[in-house]
Amino acid sequence: MSNSRSNVPQELRNLGVRNMNITSLGLENTNLTNLPSSIGNLKKLKELDLANTNLTSIPPQIGNLKNLVNLNLNSNYLTSLPSSIGNLKKLTYFSMDGNRLSSLPSSIGNLKNLQVLELDGNYLTSLPSSIGNLKKLTFLNSGDNYLTSLPESIGKLTKLEVLRSSDNHLESVPRQIGNLKNLQFIGLAANRLTSIPKEIGKLTKLEIILLGFNKLTSLPDEFGRLPNLTSIYIHSNPNLRIIPRTLDRPGLSITKNRSTRFEHIPLRPVQRRNVPLNTNRNDPISGYNFSVGNNAVNLGYNRYVTEKSLLNWIKTKKPSTNITNINTLYSLDPNRNIVPNPFTRQPLFRRNINFVKFVKPNKPNAPNTLAKNLNKMKINNKPKTPNTPKTIRKKAGNAAQSRRTNVNNNNR
Numbered sequence: 001m002s003n004s005r006s007n008v009p010q011e012l013r014n015l016g017v018r019n020m021n022i023t024s025l026g027l028e029n030t031n032l033t034n035l036p037s038s039i040g041n042l043k044k045l046k047e048l049d050l051a052n053t054n055l056t057s058i059p060p061q062i063g064n065l066k067n068l069v070n071l072n073l074n075s076n077y078l079t080s081l082p083s084s085i086g087n088l089k090k091l092t093y094f095s096m097d098g099n100r101l102s103s104l105p106s107s108i109g110n111l112k113n114l115q116v117l118e119l120d121g122n123y124l125t126s127l128p129s130s131i132g133n134l135k136k137l138t139f140l141n142s143g144d145n146y147l148t149s150l151p152e153s154i155g156k157l158t159k160l161e162v163l164r165s166s167d168n169h170l171e172s173v174p175r176q177i178g179n180l181k182n183l184q185f186i187g188l189a190a191n192r193l194t195s196i197p198k199e200i201g202k203l204t205k206l207e208i209i210l211l212g213f214n215k216l217t218s219l220p221d222e223f224g225r226l227p228n229l230t231s232i233y234i235h236s237n238p239n240l241r242i243i244p245r246t247l248d249r250p251g252l253s254i255t256k257n258r259s260t261r262f263e264h265i266p267l268r269p270v271q272r273r274n275v276p277l278n279t280n281r282n283d284p285i286s287g288y289n290f291s292v293g294n295n296a297v298n299l300g301y302n303r304y305v306t307e308k309s310l311l312n313w314i315k316t317k318k319p320s321t322n323i324t325n326i327n328t329l330y331s332l333d334p335n336r337n338i339v340p341n342p343f344t345r346q347p348l349f350r351r352n353i354n355f356v357k358f359v360k361p362n363k364p365n366a367p368n369t370l371a372k373n374l375n376k377m378k379i380n381n382k383p384k385t386p387n388t389p390k391t392i393r394k395k396a397g398n399a400a401q402s403r404r405t406n407v408n409n410n411n412r
Contacts, residue, residue, distance in 0.1 A: 009036070009038040009041070011036035011038055012036060012038050012039070012041075012042075015027060015032070015036075017042070020041060020042060020043075020044075021044050022042060022044070022045065023044055023045060023046045023047065023067075024045070024046060024047040024048075025042065025045060025047070025048050025049070026047075026049040027048075027049060027050055027053055028049045028050065028051040028052055028053065028072070029051070029052050029053070030053050031053070031054060032050070032053040032054065032055060033053075033054050033055065033056060034055070034056070034057070035050065035055060035057075035058060035059055035062075036059070037059040037060075037061045038061070039059065039061060039062060039065075040059070040061030040062060040063070040064035040065065041061075041064070042065065043064070043065070043066065043067065044067055045065050045067065045068055046067055046068060046069045046070070047068075047069065047070045048065070048068060048070070048071050048072070049070075049072045050071075050072060050073050050076070051072045051073065051074040051075055051076075051095075052074065052075040052076070053076060054076065054077060055073070055076040055077065055078060056076070056077045056078065056079070057078065057079075057080075058073070058078065058081060058082055058085075059082070060082040060083075060084045061084075062082065062084065062085065062088075063082065063084025063085060063086070063087035063088065064084075064087070065088060066087070066088070066089070066090065067090055068088050068090060068091055069090055069091060069092050069093065070091075070092070070093040071088070071091060071093065071094050071095070072093075072095050073095065073096045073099065074095050074096065074097045074098055074099075074118075075097065075098040075099075076098070076099050077099065077100055078096070078099040078100060078101060079099075079100045079101060079102065080101065080102075080103070080105075081096075081101065081104065081105055081108075082105070083105045083106075083107045084107075085105060085107060085108065085111075086105065086107025086108060086109070086110035086111065087107075087110070088111060089110065089111070089112060089113065090113055091111050091113065091114055092113050092114060092115045092116070093114075093115065093116045094111065094114060094116065094117055094118070095116070095117075095118040096118065096119055096122065097118050097119070097120040097121050097122075097141075098120070098121040098122075099121070099122050100122065100123055101119070101122040101123060101124060102122075102123045102124065102125065103124065103125070103126070103128075104119075104124070104127065104128055104131075105128070106128045106129075106130045107130075108128060108130065108131065108134075109128065109130025109131060109132070109133035109134065110130075110133070111134060112133070112134070112135065112136065113136055114134050114136065114137055115136050115137060115138050115139065116137075116138070116139045117131075117134070117137060117139070117140050117141070118139075118141045119140075119141060119142045119145065120141045120142070120143045120144050120145075120164070121143075121144045121145075122144075122145050123145065123146060124142065124145040124146060124147060125145075125146045125147060125148065126147060126148070126149070126151075127142060127147065127150065127151050127154075128151070129151045129152075129153045130153070131151060131153060131154065131157075132151065132153025132154060132155070132156035132157065133153075133156070134157060135156070135157070135158070135159065136159055137157050137159065137160055138159055138160060138161045138162070138182075139160075139161065139162045140157070140160060140162070140163055140164070140165075141162075141164040142164065142165045142168070143164045143165055143166045143167050143168065143187065144166070144167040144168070145167075145168050146168065146169055147165065147168040147169060147170055148168075148169050148170065148171060149170060149171065149172060149174075150165065150170065150173065150174055150177075151174070152174045152176050153176075154174065154176060154177065154180075155174065155176025155177060155178070155179040155180065156176075156179070157180060158179065158180065158181060158182065159182055160180050160182060160183055161182050161183060161184050161185070162183075162184065162185045163177075163180070163183060163185065163186050163187065164185075164187040165187060165188055165191075166187045166188060166189040166190050166191070166210060167189070167190045167191075168190075168191050169191065169192055170188065170191040170192060170193055171191075171192045171193065171194070172193065172194075172195070173188065173193065173196060173197055173200075174197070175197040175198075175199045176199075177197065177199060177200060177203075178197065178199025178200060178201070178202040178203065179202075180203060181202070181203070181204070181205065182205055183203050183205060183206055184205050184206060184207050184208070184228075185206075185207065185208050185209075186200075186203075186206065186208070186209045186210065187210045188209070188210060188211055188214070189210040189211060189212045189213050189214070189233065190212070190213040190214070191213075191214050192214065192215055193211070193214040193215060193216055194214075194215050194216060194217060195216065195217065195218065196211070196216070196219060196220060197220070198220040198221075198222045199222075200220065200222065200223070200226075201220060201221075201222025201223060201224075201225045201226065202222075203226060204226065204227060204228065205228055206226050206228060206229055207228050207229060207230050207231070208229075208230065208231045208232075209229070209231075209232050209233070210233045211232070211233060211234050211237070212233045212234060212235045212236045212237070212255070213235075213236040213237075214236075214237050215237065215238075215239060216234065216237040216239065216240045217239045217240060218240070218242070218243075219234070219240070219243050219244055219247070220244070221244045221246055223244060223246065223247055224244055224245075224246020224247055224249070225246075229252060230251065230252065230253060231252075231253045231254075231255075232247070232252065232253070232254050232255070233255045234254065234255065234256045234260065235255050235256055235257055236257070237257070237260075238257075240256075240257075240260055241259060241260060241261065242260070242261060242262070242263045243256070243260060243261070243262055243263065244262070244263060245262050245263050247262070248262045
């Protein structure tokens, strides 16, 4: 122990290092402008925190810290990193937020065990393609930079769960993003995106996606195939006027502009003599969306449709269906060959309900019928009068009176 203390270089002593066998060194929030090269002699170091220390450079000897697991370089004045940083094979957490980095060394792809990589708030214009070698990466934050594109190799990060790249200059997203099967969060807000690749529909675990403050003009229909999607932010896209009807479903929160509406898919032929499905534009649930399987059609806002055209549409979209009459879908006046207004007639359906689940309900008993049945039950269930002495005498008197009446009638 005494030897390890006596071998500590003076520059490390000035940093408070008293033992060369230390495993953790925290120098955060100090006025450290230069990191001595002798830092590479701390062979057993596992954690190194240099956040907010006014560092302007990192010595190449940092690559000698073979056992380093956590490295924090946040809030400094670093403009570059040494290529020897790729020697830290055991590194799992690497944060460089709030520096002045304009590029990353390609050797960063050698960090095979890296799980968290934070690059927020730098001057990066691109990410090295070698970043695709970080097979264990689960969290990547490259927001608030000057990125114009993401490398196609990002599709190799199959364990990635969080991708944050908001506040950049991105003009496109590589279609290889569809390979990130474990992705749960995508942050692409405040960029220059005009479109989103349809391959994003393959991200079945995706829950939240941020696309606000871009230049989007459309969204792919494949968004509707994301079963776990709970929130989508598409506000402040002035050219995004229509979004797919597949996104209009329960459980999905959509933050959008008022001018952004769901697409309408009217049925044909349209016949004015029929009853409108909905004439109330102010109703919050106006504009119905009927679906058969994965196919949907909108029947909202003063649309008219005949029974025949609706059944033809169902058979076209789902030939295997055995629906032959509109009465098998919901209650309908048999004298009308139309789809009724769900607000003026008793509705038996709501949005996104599969047709094949509907059955014609049993006709309820009318109130007068129920009253008659109840009266019959009361009459039939009336208790019999018991044979007491009083009732026996009364019955005998009634019988005698009846006999006298009959005799008198015969004498006449």
